[in-house]
Amino acid sequence: MNVLKKIRIYLLATLFICCTKESNNKADSSHYSIILPQDWKKINVQGIDSDVQIVITKNGDSIYFDFGKFSEKFDETNKVFSIAQIKKYKAMGMDTDNLFFSNAPEIDQAQGTFLKEYYYYVTIDKVRGKIKVPKIIGKGEVGIYFDSVDNKNNRLSIIGKNLNENDQKEILKSFNTIKFKR
Structure with a gap:
């Protein structure tokens, strides 16, 4: 194999490894963990009756994490x-x-015709969760809700409001990395 061909293969391999290598940012609590985009910043907040965290996206939007007995349920309806x-x-x-x-x-x-979000169910780390996404990107909430994730009936809700398309895609992808500590 000539030298030029070896250099091309080396450059392609290096480019492939660099482009596919992903830096991870883990939001870790004593109850669960989630992998977030590297450029998102975590802020710990003192909750009164729950474990609360806020994550600030690259674009400066906030995503709220709430683990406890009174975390928000996704049971919205409009009469x-x-x-x-x-x-x-x-x-x-x-x-x-x-x-x-x-x-x-x-x-x-x-059918929730007048709600701002669509809802669907997923199973993540063997726990059934309910996801909501805005019908119009940037206008409404994107989030996930888990009911009774432990023997104390604690719940987890993660909610971002009016996120842009990229941040919405990133948080939806991150939901799949949730691991509960049992």
Whole structure:
């Protein structure tokens, strides 16, 4: 093999190793760990009844980590009214500006039509979690919620609000690295 060919192979191998090598930033608590992008900064916060951390993304956005009995559940709903109900409330002089209404209120309420986020379930480290992502990137919350992750019924919620597309992708990828300490 000639020298030029060896140099090309060496450069390609070096480039491949450098580009695929990933630096990790581990957010470690006494209850769980998660690997985050290297350029995100962790801030420990003193919680009253839970283990709280804040992570600041490269773009300066905050992601909140809360582990404890009272961590936020992802059980958002919006009451949806029928058009007839809205007309009746308006006739009574009620303010209906912030009410949701449709031709099929039961279906729209059950399907979360007026929520800002989509929800789906995943299993990470043998624990079922519920993920939410905004319907419109940058407008809403991205997060994960685990219920009863230990024998004390503690919960974990991680939430970022109005994250840009890159930060949203990064935190969703990081969710897959969560490990619970049992």
